[in-house]
Every structure is written in C-alpha cells, then in structure tokens.
Amino acid sequence: MYVYTTLGIQWSAWALLLWSQQLTASTLLDCRDDQGSLSRCTSISQEKLLDRVIHHAELIYRVSEELCSLFEELFIPFPFRLQSNQAAYACITRALPIPSSKSEIQQISDKWLLHSVLMLVQSWIEPLAYLQMTMERYDHASDMLLNKTKWVSEKLSSLEQGVVVLIKKMLDESTLSTVQSDQGTVQNDVQPEVLESVLRDYSLLTCFKKDAHKMETFLKLLKCRQTDKYNCA
Amino acid sequence: MAVSLSSVVLLLLLIIALNWLPAPGSAFLIDRDPTTSSATLEPHFTDCISRDQETFRCWWSPGGFHNLSSPGTLRVFYLKKDSPSSEWKECPEYIHKNRECFFDANHTSVWIPYCVQLRGQNITYFNEDDCFTVENIVRPDPPVSLNWTLLNMSPSGLSYDVLVSWEPPPSADVGVGWMRIEYEIQYRERNATSWEALEKQPHTQQTIYGLQIGREYEVHIRSRMQAFVKFGEFSDSIFIQVTEIPSKDSTVPFTLVLIFGIVGVLIVIMVIVASQQQRLMMILLPPVPAPKIKGIDSELLKKGKLEELNFILNGGGLEGLPAYATDFYQEEPWVEFIEVDEEDAEGGDKEDNCSSDTQRLLGLPHRNTEGFSAISPPDDDSGRASCYDTDLPEHDTQMLMVSLLPGQPEDDEASPDAPASETSERPLIQTQIGGPQTWVNTDLYAQVSNVMPSGGVVLSPGQQPKIQENSSGSERETQKGGKLSEEEQKKNEPQFQLLVVVPEGSGYTGENEARQTSTPPSSPVPGSGYQTIQPHAMETKPAATTDASQSPYILPESPQSQLFTPVADYTVVQELDTHRSLLLNPPPSQSPSLCQQQHPLKAPMPVGYITPDLLGNLAP
Numbered sequence: 003m004y005v006y007t008t009l010g011i012q013w014s015a016w017a018l019l020l021w022s023q024q025l026t027a028s029t030l031l032d033c034r035d036d037q038g039s040l041s042r043c044t045s046i047s048q049e050k051l052l053d054r055v056i057h058h059a060e061l062i063y064r065v066s067e068e069l070c071s072l073f074e075e076l077f078i079p080f081p082f083r084l085q086s087n088q089a090a091y092a093c094i095t096r097a098l099p100i101p102s103s104k105s106e107i108q109q110i111s112d113k114w115l116l117h118s119v120l121m122l123v124q125s126w127i128e129p130l131a132y133l134q135m136t137m138e139r140y141d142h143a144s145d146m147l148l149n150k151t152k153w154v155s156e157k158l159s160s161l162e163q164g165v166v167v168l169i170k171k172m173l174d175e176s177t178l179s180t181v182q183s184d185q186g187t188v189q190n191d192v193q194p195e196v197l198e199s200v201l202r203d204y205s206l207l208t209c210f211k212k213d214a215h216k217m218e219t220f221l222k223l224l225k226c227r228q229t230d231k232y233n234c235a
Numbered sequence: 236m237a238v239s240l241s242s243v244v245l246l247l248l249l250i251i252a253l254n255w256l257p258a259p260g261s262a263f264l265i266d267r268d269p270t271t272s273s274a275t276l277e278p279h280f281t282d283c284i285s286r287d288q289e290t291f292r293c294w295w296s297p298g299g300f301h302n303l304s305s306p307g308t309l310r311v312f313y314l315k316k317d318s319p320s321s322e323w324k325e326c327p328e329y330i331h332k333n334r335e336c337f338f339d340a341n342h343t344s345v346w347i348p349y350c351v352q353l354r355g356q357n358i359t360y361f362n363e364d365d366c367f368t369v370e371n372i373v374r375p376d377p378p379v380s381l382n383w384t385l386l387n388m389s390p391s392g393l394s395y396d397v398l399v400s401w402e403p404p405p406s407a408d409v410g411v412g413w414m415r416i417e418y419e420i421q422y423r424e425r426n427a428t429s430w431e432a433l434e435k436q437p438h439t440q441q442t443i444y445g446l447q448i449g450r451e452y453e454v455h456i457r458s459r460m461q462a463f464v465k466f467g468e469f470s471d472s473i474f475i476q477v478t479e480i481p482s483k484d485s486t487v488p489f490t491l492v493l494i495f496g497i498v499g500v501l502i503v504i505m506v507i508v509a510s511q512q513q514r515l516m517m518i519l520l521p522p523v524p525a526p527k528i529k530g531i532d533s534e535l536l537k538k539g540k541l542e543e544l545n546f547i548l549n550g551g552g553l554e555g556l557p558a559y560a561t562d563f564y565q566e567e568p569w570v571e572f573i574e575v576d577e578e579d580a581e582g583g584d585k586e587d588n589c590s591s592d593t594q595r596l597l598g599l600p601h602r603n604t605e606g607f608s609a610i611s612p613p614d615d616d617s618g619r620a621s622c623y624d625t626d627l628p629e630h631d632t633q634m635l636m637v638s639l640l641p642g643q644p645e646d647d648e649a650s651p652d653a654p655a656s657e658t659s660e661r662p663l664i665q666t667q668i669g670g671p672q673t674w675v676n677t678d679l680y681a682q683v684s685n686v687m688p689s690g691g692v693v694l695s696p697g698q699q700p701k702i703q704e705n706s707s708g709s710e711r712e713t714q715k716g717g718k719l720s721e722e723e724q725k726k727n728e729p730q731f732q733l734l735v736v737v738p739e740g741s742g743y744t745g746e747n748e749a750r751q752t753s754t755p756p757s758s759p760v761p762g763s764g765y766q767t768i769q770p771h772a773m774e775t776k777p778a779a780t781t782d783a784s785q786s787p788y789i790l791p792e793s794p795q796s797q798l799f800t801p802v803a804d805y806t807v808v809q810e811l812d813t814h815r816s817l818l819l820n821p822p823p824s825q826s827p828s829l830c831q832q833q834h835p836l837k838a839p840m841p842v843g844y845i846t847p848d849l850l851g852n853l854a855p
Contacts, residue, residue: 060415064462102317102344104289104413212346215370219345222412234411 005075012068013146048171052228055164056221062157063214069150070207076142077200093209095125100216107223108234116169119220122213123162130155133206136199154210161217275299278309278353278360285373286467287406288414288460290343293326293336293351303355306331313338314350323352345369375416375458376404377470378439383454385477386442394447395477400440401456404467415461421469425451437461443475451476526680545809686816 046054074083100118101107107115134151137143169175226234276298285291293311297303311326313336326336336351348368352361378401386396399420403409409416417437421430433441446452452475459466508515685693812818 060461067462096317102347103340104345104408105340106344212368212370216346218415219413222415226411 008075009072009144009146012072046167048168049228051164051168051171052221052225055161055168056218056225058157058161058164059214059218059221062154062161063211063218065150065154065157066207066211066214069147069154070204070211072144072147072150073204073207076144076147077140078204082201082204092205093212094129094206095122095209095213098122098125107220112224112227113173115220115224116165116173119217119224120162120165120169122217123158123165126210126213127155127158127162129206130158130210133203136203278303278355279362280351280353280365283351283365283367283372285343285369286376286404287408288345288370288373289340289408291338291369291372292330293338295334295336295353306334308355310354311336312352312354314352315344316348316350317344343369370460371463372465373414373460373463374465374467375407375414375460377468378402378404378418378456378458379470381454381456381470381473383443383473383475392448392479394445397443397446397475398440399443399454399456401470402439404458407458416458417461418456418458419466420454420456422452422454422475425453425474435459446475446477448477448479683817688814688816 098118098121100122101110110118130151134148134155137148137151140147223234278295278297278300281294281296283291283293295309295311297309303309306329311329312323313326314323315321327339327342328337329335330337346368348366350361350366352359352365354360381399381401383397383399386398388395401418403416407414407416415437417435418439418441419435420433420441420443422433422443423430433443443452443454453472454475455469455472457466457469681694683692683694687693809818
C-alpha cells in the first residue's frame with residue numbers, strides 16, 4: 003500500500019508537471035510538418051529553439067529519473083538496486099566518443115557538442131521503443147509506468163527533430179534524422195518478469211537516465227556559449 | 236534453452252549468495268546496517284561527495300581495526316570504468332588527516348562509473364556497493380548571502396510576509412549551466428523543535444508567508460541538483476523578527492475617535508428623539524380624528540350594539556350620561572366629544588336659534604378645553620377606521636370635513652406631509668371662543684336625513700355656513716403642527732362652499748368613494764331640498780371625476796335653503812324600508828325653528844347616524 007500511495011503521489015505530481023510543460027513545449031518545433039520537410043522549418047529563431055530543446059531535455063531527464071525509481075520500486079529487489087552502478091559499464095552508449103568531464107566538454111567545439119547530443123538522442127530512440135514494448139508485457143506494470151515510458155520515447159523523438167533543426171541553423175549542415183542504430187539489444191524471445199530481463203530493463207533505464215542528464219548538460223553548456231562566449235569558455 | 240536455464244540458475248545462486256553473505260562493511264551508498272557491531276567492522280568508506288560535479292572526495296574509516304588507523308596503512312584504489320580494460324589506480328591525492336582521498340578535475344569524469352576500495356597490507360576491503368557515478372553523489376554547497384526583507388503586513392497587523400533571497404553557492408557553476416540547482420528553505424520558531432519546509436524551487440528567492448509579529452524565526456536553506464536525490468548541507472541560520480510597527484499605532488486612535496464620534500452622534504440623536512417624542516409623533520403620525528360621543532363607549536358604535544346606543548342616545552342612559560362623560564375619555568384630552576345633550580329632550584335637535592350641534596359642542600369653551608385640540612389618533616380606531624381612511628388624500632379629507640362644517644379646521648390627518656404652518660400657535664381656548672362666533676351656526680356634523688333611492692343623501696338642515704378663512708379653528712389645527720399649506724391654501728382661497736351631490740342613478744357609492752372623489756361636481760343637482768354650492772378653487776385630485784353621478788357627497792345642505800324641516804340631529808338607524816331608506820326613530824319633537832326640513836319623499840324621513848355597515852346596505 004505504501005508503494006501505491008507513493009506512486010499515486012508521484013503520478014499526480016508528474017501529471018501536473020507534464021501537463022503544464024506540455025502546454026508550453028508540446029511541440030518542439032512550430033513548423034513541424036510531415037516527415038522529411040523539416041528543412042523548410044525556418045520560422046523559429048535559433049535562441050528560442052535552443053531554449054525549447056533545453057527545456058525538452060530537462061523534462062526528459064526528470065521523467066526518466068522518475069521512471070527509473072518507479073521501476074526500481076516495482077520490480078527490483080533490494081540487493082540489486084545499486085548494481086546498476088556496476089552494470090553501467092554495459093550501457094549501450096559507452097562506445098560513443100562523448101566527453102565526460104567538464105574540462106573536456108569545455109574544450110570541444112559547438113559543432114562537436116551538438117553532434118554528441120544528436121548521437122546520444124539517436125542512439126536511444128530504438129531502445130526506448132523496445133522498452134515501451136516490453137513494459138506492456140509486465141503483469142504488474144502500472145499505467146503510470148507505461149505512460150511515462152511512452153511519453154519519454156515520444157519526447158525523445160521530438161528532441162531529435164529539434165536538435166537536427168538546431169544543427170542546421172547553427173552549423174548550416176543538414177544531417178540525416180533517425181539513424182537506425184544497430185546496437186541490437188532487442189531480444190523479444192525472453193519472457194518478461196524473469197529477473198534477467200528485469201535487470202536488463204533496469205540497466206537500460208539507468209543508462210538512459212544518465213545519458214539524459216548528459217544531453218541536458220551539454221545543451222546548457224551550449225546555450226551558455228551562445229549567450230556569453232567569454233565567461234563560458 | 237539450456238543456456239537460458241543455466242543463466243537463470245546462476246542468477247539464482249547469485250541472489251542466494253548475496254543474501255547470505257554477511258556484510259563485512261557497509262557501503263556508503265546504502266544505509267549502514269545498525270546491527271553490525273563496530274568491533275567487527277572492516278575498514279570502509281564512509282562517504283564520497285562531490286560539491287561541484289567536477290571534483291569529488293572520499294572518506295574512509297578503519298572501522299574496528301585501530302591498528303590500521305595510522306596513515307599509510309590503508310590505501311585507496313579506484314576503478315574508472317570507461318573502458319573494458321580499465322585498472323585499479325591509487326588515489327591521486329591523499330589528505331591523511333581527514334582520511335580523505337581527493338579527486339581533482341583531471342581525474343573526475345561525470346557519467347562514468349567509479350568504484351573505490353581500500354587495501355591494507357595484504358587484504359582488500361572492497362564492497363560492491365561502493366560504486367557510483369559522479370553526478371549521483373553531488374551534494375551542492377549551501378547558498379550564500381542569505382537575507383530577508385519585509386514584504387507586507389496583514390491588515391490586522393498580526394502577521395507578515397517575508398521575502399528571503401540568497402545567492403547560489405559559488406562552488407556550483409550554475410551560471411554556465413553545468414549544474415541545475417534547486418533550493419529548499421526551512422524555517423521554524425526559535426523554540427520549536429521541527430522545521431517547516433517550503434517547496435523546492437530553482438529560483439534564488441522565496442517568500443515565507445504568515446509569520447507572526449513578535450516571534451523570532453530561524454531560517455536556513457540547502458540545495459541539491461534538480462531531479463537528484465542528495466541534498467547539500469544546510470546554510471547558517473538567519474533570524475527573522477518583526478516587532479510592532481509604530482505606524483500602526485497612529486491608525487488605532489483614529490479609528491477609536493471615529494467610533495466614539497459616531498456613537499456620540501447616535502446618542503445625541505436618540506436623546507433628541509426621546510425628548511421630542513411627542514412632537515415627532517405629531518409630525519410623523521398626525522392624529523386622526525374620530526367621532527367620540529361623550530358618554531358613550533365607542534364600542535357600542537360597532538356592529539350589533541344599536542340597541543344600547545339607541546338606548547343611550549334616546550334617553551335611556553340620560554342620567555348616566557354625565558357619569559359616562561366623566562368616566563370615558565377623561566384622560567384623553569384629544570378626544571373631540573360630541574355632546575349629546577338630552578336635557579333638551581330634543582335628541583339633538585337644533586336649538587331655537589338653530590344652534591347646531593356644533594354650537595352645542597363648542598358652546599362652552601371650558602367644556603371643551605380638553606377637546607378640539609388637534610385630533611390625535613386615538614388608540615382605538617373604533618368607529619373611525621371605516622369612516623376615515625388614513626390614506627385619504629389631503630384634499631379629500633379637507634373637502635369632506637370642510638364640507639361638513641365649513642370653517643371647521645382641518646384635521647391633522649389630512650396633512651401628514653405638509654410643512655408646519657406658519658401661523659403662530661393660538662391657545663385652544665381662544666380659538667374656541669372665536670370659533671363659535673364665526674361658524675356658530677354651522678353644523679360640525681350633519682345628520683343624514685334621508686337617503687334617496689338614487690343614492691343621494693339628504694342631510695339635516697344646517698345653519699348658514701359661515702366660512703371664515705381666518706377661523707381660529709384652522710389655526711388651532713395648525714397649532715398642533717398639523718396643517719400645512721393646505722390650510723393656508725384654504726385661507727387664501729375664497730370661500731369654499733358646500734356641495735351636495737346627488738348621484739344620478741348610479742347608486743350609492745359608499746363613503747369611501749365619496750371621499751376619494753375629491754372633485755366636487757359642479758353641476759347643480761336638481762331637486763328640491765338640495766342645493767349645490769360651488770367650492771372655490773378647490774385643488775383636488777386631477778384624477779377625481781367631475782361627474783356628478785359618481786360622487787355623492789355627504790354634505791350639509793345649504794342653509795340658504797330654508798326648506799328643510801328640522802329633524803333630530805342624531806338618531807339611530809333602526810332599519811331600512813322597502814325603498815331602502817333609513818328608518819329611524821321619529822324624533823321626539825320637531826323644533827319649530829327655521830331649520831325646517833322638507834321631505835322630498837313621501838316616506839318618513841329616516842334620520843340618523845349611518846353606521847358603516849349600514850352604508851353597504853344603502854347601495855342599490
């Protein structure tokens with residue numbers, strides 16, 4: 003019962019937060035047209051777009067953190083709760099050449115920063131879709147869990163679009179959107195709710211949470227560079 | 236299938252092993268097991284904290300192994316899992332006096348898992364749980380420059396709001412965006428034990444609502460990374476206290492003065508009202524005249540008491556009349572008495588001199604010292620309510636009363652809203668003395684001698700009306716503050732004349748209607764024995780009809796006509812005959828005065844006092 007009450011409180015807080023946020027940032031881009039026509043999107047200013055992208059990233063991180071703790075409470079027994087730190091090594095994005103300290107980040111260029119973000123975002127779209135699928139197979143998955151997962155994956159796609167447009171605006175490049183990642187951890191044959199799959203999902207969630215924080219931080223550093231180049235360098 | 240089965244088995248074994256292994260020490264990331272005694276405690280890490288997400292420190296403790304407490308006996312190794320081939324490295328910087336290992340910015344990477352372990356001579360004390368990522372161990376420093384300003388006071392002056400502001404911790408690089416920090420303020424009263432926590436928010440100021448005057452509050456603040464779990468330490472407390480604001484005092488006496496002033500004014504008004512109650516009553520509620528027959532209880536005039544009334548009037552209680560006179564209404568000076576003088580055995584007949592009843596009423600001034608004041612409304616309105624409608628408009632009442640008795644001072648009831656007369660007050664006696672001189676020959680009240688089938692009313696012969704505008708009676712009325720411009724109007728008007736109106740076949744409309752129709756008909760009514768006198772410039776209601784057929788006035792007939800046979804002034808209506816005329820007791824005798832009355836009808840003249848309920852019977 004305690005679990006459910008806390009879940010209820012979390013749910014209400016989250017719902018309030020999301021609905022308030024969604025009103026402001028429901029669509030990352032004003033000019034989102036049908037797929038493939040993002041190149042025509044020039045009506046929004048760069049600063050505003052960057053703000054919105056940052057806002058998106060902050061939200062995504064917050065929801066992913068809630069998702070992680072929720073999943074942990076529901077499915078992960080106590081002894082395994084912190085093993086994610088050890089299993090973080092097995093994150094899918096470990097191979098990406100992304101800076102991991104402040105000094106490193108401050109040394110790389112804007113272009114590299116943006117591309118890092120894009121890489122991160124693009125690499126998580128597929129796993130989140132998979133995660134969304136597997137969540138539905140859990141017997142005891144609450145609606146909140148499912149909704150959050152779904153929301154996060156949707157927002158991530160939106161974030162990807164925003165970053166693509168941002169790259170185009172800031173760097174005058176055009177990149178491909180939604181690179182199909184072949185980091186196939188998708189295995190549909192394993193039954194859900196077995197500890198192994200549960201642990202795997204859990205590590206996926208924690209890795210995603212970490213990367214969401216990374217995205218958010220990168221984007222904020224980028225914004226600082228845009229506004230005040232001398233102090234942020 | 237077999238592979239998955241084996242993996243499941245391995246996992247199960249792992250679970251069992253983990254659950255059964257005694258925890259040699261506790262990792263700092265999870266709560267310490269309180270059951271383990273310190274004696275068997277291995278060297279362990281107490282905490283690892285980063286303040287700015289760029290560097291971090293780890294502290295260890297030798298546990299129960301005091302021989303390992305000297306510096307250098309225990310060494311810190313860490314593993315940075317950024318590649319599969321990473322190795323354990325030693326602490327980059329030791330601070331032995333704190334048993335601390337400091338990782339500077341070059342050795343710190345965010346989002347990459349670290350694991351730390353202690354190594355003794357030959358033993359490695361390693362806890363699996365001592366692994367972390369730097370962003371998860373961030374505890375920001377508390378904010379600095381905490382201060383407060385008074386925001387506003389409540390209207391009651393008992394509570395106030397305070398705006399607390401601060402600056403982010405200098406170690407946290409919030410400006411660059413490297414860390415996103417939110418703050419939590421807690422406050423409590425000086426002597427309280429528990430803190431009140433406000434909602435966490437990322438801005439550098441927050442309002443505390445509802446602090447009480449005179450109490451001292453303690454406020455401190457802490458910070459943490461947004462959407463993370465670990466808070467930093469609390470800042471130093473600041474103390475908030477607001478005492479009474481002197482400006483409030485200046486408003487208190489002002490409100491007190493205002494309240495007392497209003498109360499004083501109210502008291503004065505009430506005193507005035509109480510002292511002038513009588514006069515105010517006269518102004519606001521002028522007395523309504525009512526006929527009161529001296530010696531007769533007005534109760535008798537109500538329904539069903541005709542026999543007693545008749546008895547009394549016709550001499551049954553003659554001897555008792557004076558007694559009655561003293562009994563009744565003795566204490567009511569305002570009562571206007573109708574003297575029924577039975578000594579003359581005339582039953583109210585007019586005197587030889589055609590002295591009217593009014594003359595008799597007003598014959599002796601001393602007799603009426605009590606009376607003839609402005610008729611104030613009696614307590615009981617018997618016999619009056621039906622006859623005198625308080626809603627009667629001024630003009631109608633005046634018309635009625637005046638017509639009954641020209642020169643009769645108007646009643647106060649007809650002038651509730653008129654301004655006080657400008658005439659000076661006259662003593663009652665004087666007016667009365669002067670009264671009979673002017674209108675001595677005029678009837679105050681006329682008897683209805685006969686009722687015509689057409690609805691006309693034949694009145695008993697009255698004396699020559701002598702209308703004096705300067706009648707002291709009218710002035711007397713004004714003395715009571717009753718009359719108004721009406722009176723003055725009357726004075727200014729030329730003689731208003733009596734009017735007898737006979738409705739032409741429309742039937743009797745009743746007394747009330749008679750009053751309502753203020754406009755006197757102008758057409759003379761044919762018929763012997765009737766005369767119409769045009770009143771002059773009677774300003775009456777415009778709505779009043781001038782149709783003679785609708786306004787039967789009960790008016791005393793013109794005394795100019797000498798055609799009236801004298802009849803008893805007041806008798807009792809006994810019954811109605813077939814012609815719907817009132818049958819009264821025949822008067823005892825006919826006065827051989829000039830006041831003769833001609834009987835227009837062949838039927839005996841019914842004369843008498845029409846009671847209200849009989850009026851209704853008169854309507855055809």
